[in-house]
Amino acid sequence: MMSEAKAKRHQGTLLVADDDDDYRLQLVLQLQREGFRVLEADSAQAAEALLQRETIDLAIVDVVMENWDSGFTLCYHIKQKNPRTPVIMVTAVSSETGIDIDAATDEERSWVKADVLFAKPVRFEQLLNQIEHFLHG
Amino acid sequence: MADQAAVTGRLRVLVVDDEPGMCRGVARALERFAVPEPDLGLTVSFSVAQAASGEEALAMMAQGLPDLLLLDHKLPGISGIEVLERLPAGEHDLQTIMITAYASLETAVTAIKRGAYDFLPKPFTPDELRAVVRKAAHAVVLARQARQLAAEKRQVRFQFISVLGHELKAPLGAIEGYLRIMRDRAAGSELAAYDEAVARSLVRADQMRKLIEDLLQLTRIESGQRARTLAPTDAMAVLRAAAETVQPDAQARGISVTLAGPVTLPVLADATELEIIANNLLTNAVKYNRDGGTVTATLASAAPGLTLTVADTGIGMTAEETARLFGEFVRMRNAKTKHILGSGLGLSIVKKLAELNGGSVTVASTPDAGTTVTVALALPAAG
Numbered sequence: 001m002m003s004e005a006k007a008k009r010h011q012g013t014l015l016v017a018d019d020d021d022d023y024r025l026q027l028v029l030q031l032q033r034e035g036f037r038v039l040e041a042d043s044a045q046a047a048e049a050l051l052q053r054e055t056i057d058l059a060i061v062d063v064v065m066e067n068w069d070s071g072f073t074l075c076y077h078i079k080q081k082n083p084r085t086p087v088i089m090v091t092a093v094s095s096e097t098g099i100d101i102d103a104a105t106d107e108e109r110s111w112v113k114a115d116v117l118f119a120k121p122v123r124f125e126q127l128l129n130q131i132e133h134f135l136h137g
Numbered sequence: 138m139a140d141q142a143a144v145t146g147r148l149r150v151l152v153v154d155d156e157p158g159m160c161r162g163v164a165r166a167l168e169r170f171a172v173p174e175p176d177l178g179l180t181v182s183f184s185v186a187q188a189a190s191g192e193e194a195l196a197m198m199a200q201g202l203p204d205l206l207l208l209d210h211k212l213p214g215i216s217g218i219e220v221l222e223r224l225p226a227g228e229h230d231l232q233t234i235m236i237t238a239y240a241s242l243e244t245a246v247t248a249i250k251r252g253a254y255d256f257l258p259k260p261f262t263p264d265e266l267r268a269v270v271r272k273a274a275h276a277v278v279l280a281r282q283a284r285q286l287a288a289e290k291r292q293v294r295f296q297f298i299s300v301l302g303h304e305l306k307a308p309l310g311a312i313e314g315y316l317r318i319m320r321d322r323a324a325g326s327e328l329a330a331y332d333e334a335v336a337r338s339l340v341r342a343d344q345m346r347k348l349i350e351d352l353l354q355l356t357r358i359e360s361g362q363r364a365r366t367l368a369p370t371d372a373m374a375v376l377r378a379a380a381e382t383v384q385p386d387a388q389a390r391g392i393s394v395t396l397a398g399p400v401t402l403p404v405l406a407d408a409t410e411l412e413i414i415a416n417n418l419l420t421n422a423v424k425y426n427r428d429g430g431t432v433t434a435t436l437a438s439a440a441p442g443l444t445l446t447v448a449d450t451g452i453g454m455t456a457e458e459t460a461r462l463f464g465e466f467v468r469m470r471n472a473k474t475k476h477i478l479g480s481g482l483g484l485s486i487v488k489k490l491a492e493l494n495g496g497s498v499t500v501a502s503t504p505d506a507g508t509t510v511t512v513a514l515a516l517p518a519a520g
Contacts (some may be wrong), residue, residue, distance in 0.1 A: 022311035022337055029324040029334065121310070 010035040012057035012135055017047040017074060018090070019065040023120070027060065030124050044070035048077060056085060058134055060127070061114070063091035075114050086134035089114035090122055146179040148204040148274055151186050153194040153220065154236065155213050160187040163207060166263035172271050174278055181274050191215040195223055204277045205270065206233040207257070210244055218244075221251035230280040232273040236261075304348060304481070308341035351482040354413070358489045365407045365493075369519035372402040372411055372443055376436050379415035383423045383432075391429040394419070398436035403519040404443060410490045417483040418447040418510055425508065426451035442496065442516035448509040454502040462500055463488055487512060 014036045018024040021042065028038045039054055041047035044065050059078050063071035075087045116130060152163045164185040172181040186203065188194035191212045198206075202225070210217040217235060224231070232254040237244055245256060254276060257269050315334040317323075324330040357363040380394050387394050415434075422432040430450035437444050454462070463484055484498070487510075491498050495515035502508040 022314060022341065025333060025337060026311075026314045026318055029318055029330070033323050033325055 010132075010135075013037045013039060013054065014131070015039045015041065015047060015050065015054075015056045015059040015061075015078075017041040017044060017059065017065070017071070018062035019043055020062065020092075023062075027124075027127075034128065044074040047074050051078065051081060055082075058086045058088070058131060060088045060090060063089055072114075087114045088127070088130060088134075089117045090120050091117065092120040147182050147184060148277060149186065150183050150205045150207060150270075151188060151194060151197065151203040152207045153188045153191065153212065153217070154207075154209040155189050156209075157189070159209070159236075160189075162263070163266060166266050167270060170267055170270070172274050174275070177278060177282060179278075181278060183270070183274075189213075191217065191220040194220055198224065202229050202231050204230060204232070205273055206231060207270075208233055208235055208253075210235055210237045210248070218247055218251055221248065221253060224252070230277050230284065232277050232280075234269055234273055301352065305345060308345045311341045312338045348482070351486065355482050355486050355489065358486065358493065365410070367405050367407055369403055370406045370408045370411060372404050372406070372445075373398050373400065373436055375408060375411045376415050376434060376445065379412065379419050380434065382416060383419045386420075387423045387432065390423070390426070392423055392426050392432060393430075394423070394432045394434070396434050396436070399438070402436055402438055402443060404514075404516040405519045406494070406514070406516045410494065414487050414490055414512055414514075415445065417487050418445065418512065421483060421510070422447050422449035422451070422508075425449065430507075438518070439513060441518070442494070442514045444511055444513045446509060446511045448507060450507040453504040453506050453508050455504050459500055459502050463498075484510075 014031055016024055016027055016031070016038055018027070019042050024040060024042065028040055031038045039050050039056065041050055042065075044067075047059075047061070056078075059075075061071045061074055061078075063069070065071060065074075071089055071091070075089060078085050078087055115134065118127065118130075150163075150167060152160045154160050154163075164187065167183040167185050170183055174181055183205075186197065188197055192214050194206075194208070208217045208220060212220075215223075221233060233248075233252065234255045234257055235244075235248045235253045236257045236259060238259040248256070254273050255269050257266060315338045318334055319331055324334070376396060376398070380396055383394065419432065419434060422434075426432060426449045432450075433446075433448045435446045435448075437446075488498050491512050491514060496513045499511045499513075500508065501511075
C-alpha cells in the first residue's frame with residue numbers, strides 16, 4: 001500500500017467544476033488523497049459563487065455544464081480574476097459528439113483561455129502530472 | 138414525403154430482340170404509356186433502350202441494370218435463358234419479361250426458374266404488351282418500396298442500439314471508476330471515506346438494471362411475445378396499487394398523491410398492462426415534480442373503455458420538449474432533470490401499450506407549472 005508520506009505530498013487549493021457527479025466525486029477523492037484541498041462545484045454558477053470567497057491555485061473545469069460553453073465562460077472569469085491561475089479544461093464533447101476542440105495554434109489558445117484541454121476520459125496520472133507541472137514546473 | 142421522391146416514377150426498359158422492327162415497336166408502344174400507382178402517389182412512365190443480341194444486352198447491363206428487361210428467347214448468339222443466367226447477382230428490383238415466338242411449356246418453366254417474371258408470346262398487340270408491362274412495373278415499384286422500408290428499419294434499429302450502448306456504457310464507466318478508486322485505496326485507508334463511492338456505484342448499477350428491465354419489457358411488448366390475458370379487472374384497484382407503490386418516494390419529498398374516480402371501474406383488460414401504464418405515469422409525476430407538489434390521478438370510464446389522467450405540479454416541459462417526448466431514450470436533459478434518474482423508455486412503453494389497447498397518449502405541459510398525461514384505452518366494460 002502507498003505510504004501516507006508519499007500520498008500526502010501536495011499542497012494547494014484546487015477547484016473542480018464538473019456537472020457529472022460521478023466523475024467529479026472520483027476526481028475529488030483522488031486529488032484529496034494527493035493532499036490537495038479541493039473545492040467542488042456541480043455547475044459554472046456554483047463555481048462562480050465559490051470564486052467570490054475563495055482563492056484557488058488551479059482549476060479543473062468541464063466544458064459542457066449548464067450550457068455547452070459554460071466552462072469557457074467560467075475559465076474566462078477565472079483568468080479575469082487572476083491571469084496566472086492555471087486552468088485545465090476537460091471535455092467529453094469530442095468522444096460524444098465527434099466535435100473536436102483543439103487549441104493547437106497560438107491564435108486558438110488566445111481565444112480559449114484554458115492552459116490545456118483534455119478529452120475525457122482523462123487518466124488521473126496524466127492529470128496529476130499536468131497539475132504538478134503548473135504548480136511547481 | 139422524402140421517401141417517395143426516391144421512388145422514381147420513370148422506369149428504364151431494355152428490349153433485347155434481334156428484329157429491329159420488334160424493338161422499335163416496343164419503344165413506340167411504351168413511349169407515352171403511363172401506369173398510375175395511386176397508393177404510392179406517383180405515375181410510372183418508361184424510357185426504352187434497345188439491344189440486338191444477348192451479348193450486347195449483358196454489356197449494357199454491366200453499366201447499370203434496367204428496371205424491366207424484355208428479353209427474346211431466341212437470339213443470334215447466346216439465348217435469352219443464358220442472358221438470365223448471367224445477370225449480375227445482388228440486390229436489385231429488375232423484373233424480366235420473356236418474349237417467345239413458340240411458347241413451349243419447357244421454355245416457360247426454365248425461364249421462371251431463372252427468375253423471369255412473366256411471358257409475352259409472339260406475336261403480340263401493343264395492348265397485350267402494355268398489360269404485361271403494367272403488371273411487371275407494379276412489381277418493380279412495390280419491391281423497391283419494400284427495400285426502402287427495410288433500409289429505414291435497419292437505420293432506426295442501428296440508432297436505437299447506438300443510443301442504448303451509450304446509455305449502458307455511462308453508468309458502467311462510473312462504476313468502474315469507483316472500483317478503481319477502491320482498488321488503489323485512492324481515498325486513503327479509512328473505510329468511511331469510500332461510503333459515497335459505494336453509494337453512488339449502487340445508484341448507477343440500479344439505473345442500469347432499470348434500463349435493462351425497461352428494455353426487455355419494451356422488446357416483449359413490441360414483438361408480441363408477452364402473453365396477454367384479458368380478464369375482468371378493476372382499473373381503480375390497479376390505480377390504487379400504483380399510488381401505494383410511489384407513496385414512499387412521494388412522501389420523502391412531501392408530494393401528495395390524490396386519486397379521483399369511481400369506487401370501482403370494472404373493465405376487460407390485461408391487468409399487468411394497466412399496472413405498467415399506471416406505475417409509469419405516477420412514477421414520472423412524482424419524479425419530475427417539485428418538492429411539496431401534488432399529483433392528481435383521475436380515472437374515468439369512457440365509451441368505450443377508460444381514460445387515466447395524471448397531472449403533476451412539476452418542472453414541466455417546453456412545447457419543443459413535449460414534441461420529442463415519445464422518442465426512445467428521450468429524457469429531457471437540462472439543469473432541472475440532471476439529478477433525476479430514468480431509462481428514457483417509460484413513455485415509449487406506455488404508448489406501445491395504449492396502442493395495443495386501441496388507445497392513445499396525449500401530453501399537455503407548461504414549463505415550471507406541470508405536466509398532464511392522458512391515456513385513453515378502448516377497453517370493453519366487464520360485466
